[in-house]
Amino acid sequence: MSPEQPPWIHDAPPAGSWRSLFKWGDPGTFRHPGPGLVEVLRRALDLDDAALGAPVRTGTGPVRFVPARELDPGHHAAFRAMLGEGGVATDGYARLRAAAGKTMLDLLRLREGLAVHVPEAVLHPRNRQDVLRIVAYCAAHGLPVTARGGGSSVTRGLEAPRGGVSLDLTRHMNRVLAFSETDQTLTVEPGLYGPELERILQAAPTLLGASRPYTFGHFPQSFEASTVGGWVVTRGAGQNSTYYGKIEDLVLSQEYVTPAGVLRTGNHPAAATGPDTDQILMGSEGAFGILTEATLRLHRFLPGNRRSFSYLFPDWPAACAAVREMMQAEAGFPSVFRLSDPEETDVALRQYGAAHPLLDALSALRGLKPGRRCLLLGTADGERGYARHVAAQVARVARGLGGVSTTGWVTRAWARGRFSDPYLRDDLQDFGILTDTLECAVTWDRLPRVHEAVRRVCHARPRTLCLTHMSHCYPQGANLYFIFITRMEAIDDYLAFQAGLLDAIRDQGAALSHHHGIGRMAAPWLEGQLGGVQMDLFRAIKRQLDPTNIMNPGGTLGLDLPPEERR
């Protein structure tokens, strides 16, 4: 039953190769699917030894393509004058890298050797002044401007369908600008990566002269590969958001360079001074201007107080009821709070190595059957007594709904792998197995039917896994995060499959995205969700800040999508 493992690729991608553009994370780091996961896939996807015999479309060849556009030499000279020789890159590799995120469509294209929607140049602004100069120049010359942080977009947010320039904000604009321990705020440039932000905050006594360490509390799965700027402009969320909040709760103020001028929001803890401009700009996905500065609300770093827990529930309704009860109990919120549906639970228990026969026997004894049981895992953060109380309340609520404690061990096993899960995707895709995700947000009362409808669409395709969890919970609802695993290699197949899923999400009344954003991927669906009055309002905001549509044009947020492309 458990033949030898597939020959996973364990070499760093060749320099300049297609693979070097689509491989997740650090070039020399790998996390191969374990035997448990492989066994699940063999069975669910009906894979024989041939299917797992040799990798295909591995993209190890060098990137070569003929770009649709080249930068006008006059513009080139102008940017060199602004930014210095090293501040402008026009080679194909750099330009394709700028346009390629981690959307499944990006990966499929790159594996096929397709380079589409590349910018004419990559620019490396050193500071806000450079961004001001670039945006003014591009506005004067009608050149599109796209911004790139970590490049982990899963919504086609980085493509440059109309050419122009892509601003790499990570090379220089990654500095800490100000720290206030009194206010518990840190002001940073947008190109700062997650690990560096946390390194600085957690070493605040040494690095910032603070009296204690801090954390931002924002840990998306892309944490190691994404930046503050990306989090902010897409309205991202971290895996601890149930306690710390989404990014829109974590940002105090911002500065954007727009074609209409510099927009700086007020540095106030709250206000009643008209519309909340911060909440207009968070979610703007590069279409209104370039984020040049964000002031972040910090939390105290108290890892010693963390309580980890996990529970198995007899079924999905009972597990959902437990999560909802905890969110509505007025007893504080857990930090990680992640509930897997039955299909994900069975995979997860194998993946985290927790599917011990003893556990299976124990849970069967308690009426917790594979195919029905649901795994809830989580942590409680904060001050010691607060964390203890939240964990105790979770235990009380769980017990009341048939939950059986499986201890903090499972949660810690999950936590160890939480940033490296995306590495698995490359390995599987080397063997023609596509792993993609969609996520949405929905109120409790509509949640069951969204779950059911998306699963129905997914399972209409034979030999397809659909793993679902909620990982960001609120008193009024939660997100649902769907992971699809199936054999699929053709781009058109993929797009048709995905369209059916997005239809289901929208038709059942869930928000098209909870934290990935919209980008170009879900853009055709957005007007159908928000309605014309709201979309026209977004377009009016866009026109005001970017009258000639140079900021991330070509589909982002559906702002300039022709009617025939709206779904």
Next chain:
Amino acid sequence: MSPEQPPWIHDAPPAGSWRSLFKWGDPGTFRHPGPGLVEVLRRALDLDDAALGAPVRTGTGPVRFVPARELDPGHHAAFRAMLGEGGVATDGYARLRAAAGKTMLDLLRLREGLAVHVPEAVLHPRNRQDVLRIVAYCAAHGLPVTARGGGSSVTRGLEAPRGGVSLDLTRHMNRVLAFSETDQTLTVEPGLYGPELERILQAAPTLLGASRPYTFGHFPQSFEASTVGGWVVTRGAGQNSTYYGKIEDLVLSQEYVTPAGVLRTGNHPAAATGPDTDQILMGSEGAFGILTEATLRLHRFLPGNRRSFSYLFPDWPAACAAVREMMQAEAGFPSVFRLSDPEETDVALRQYGAAHPLLDALSALRGLKPGRRCLLLGTADGERGYARHVAAQVARVARGLGGVSTTGWVTRAWARGRFSDPYLRDDLQDFGILTDTLECAVTWDRLPRVHEAVRRVCHARPRTLCLTHMSHCYPQGANLYFIFITRMEAIDDYLAFQAGLLDAIRDQGAALSHHHGIGRMAAPWLEGQLGGVQMDLFRAIKRQLDPTNIMNPGGTLGLDLPPEERR
């Protein structure tokens, strides 16, 4: 030292009188200043017996004025056809009532017998359909539209400087439209008053068929006299906001009728689908459209778990440090959390009857001196253990910073009077004593200088009390709420005094309002605070939703303020 009390007016205002328009609250309800407060005022304002001898400008005469405009008979007929005979009022009293809020300028004008900025008619829409018809008709004919809820605006939000119609949303549009116990949400029309909302929620088992009682947790000082719609469009806050959040945290979704069409926001617990339209509309103050529906996030009603506490601190810096520490301690948040500065503390202790000689002796023994000591009062709400833990943490933090417990008794005394304090204002004004307020929001590091600067401006006027508290606290800062008490009757004096205070608030970097909103009152200061790029963005939103500027025109939010009127 304590002569007889002034002859407070204790008669309901005559029907149709000016007084009936400016008197706070229920016509037959009174709360006269107690001897403790009168004694404070005698001393601080240097009042002799003559000053408190007989009321002046009491406005008991009948309202009579010549309106600047009258409704065109064609329009009148059209509105009657839409709304029925009883749905249109054009008498002077009704029209003046619609335009008069509780801004000090309103009160000064009404006491002088001035009727300005009245609408041409008051309309009573019965439902969204009526609002749609009215807005369409007014858009077609260029007629201004103002909306009125409870009429407690303190920002000149209700005036109709360009005439047109005022929509009274309280007569019919005060219904509950939907309840979801699963989601813990209630969908209501905007004209529902605070007490009725809470009555329904707290009796949810009987009235809504719920399994338990609920609360909205939103208790502004105007609670008895204000509506859901007013709270939402001004970005209001309740006195328990430190736990429950401001209104913008408490609303899940909204529907507005705008000249550009009906705008309905998504009913999602969170989303990453572009700008957050809810946060554009909350704070729109009637300038973008008419709120016709709001879905509210409910909390469980758990009064038996409430813990009340109060502490005296040796001085303002220590007290501020304690409040800040509690907000940053990651230990949960109190519900009411209200810190008075030394000047307010001394008045408050007298006012709540807590200035017992024994307390004075005890606090002096502990080094808590009048003129320096600061009173913190508050409650902890929520699940039993959560509330207990928060109260215990407040106690720990308070002790660490020199706080001495003065028990929950003081807090309960404050709570009993918290909705009736505004009645005091009428009594004092009957004797030429003006009591007005301004409030702002500011980060912790700038808070001391805002406090100092506003007090400096205030005390530059002789015989003026300036009482300050913070009542809405955040990890990054707090609001500051200033109460000024002085002898003043001339409108121009008042406006000049207020202008100096608003200058100080803005110049020191505080948000011009934390929860009153901007209205027409602070509008001249707004562009100076937000900057031209942000104000032009607001204007673009306005143009999109209300292209002919019929929604609450004439200064609201500074959107159509001519440059010479901007400060």
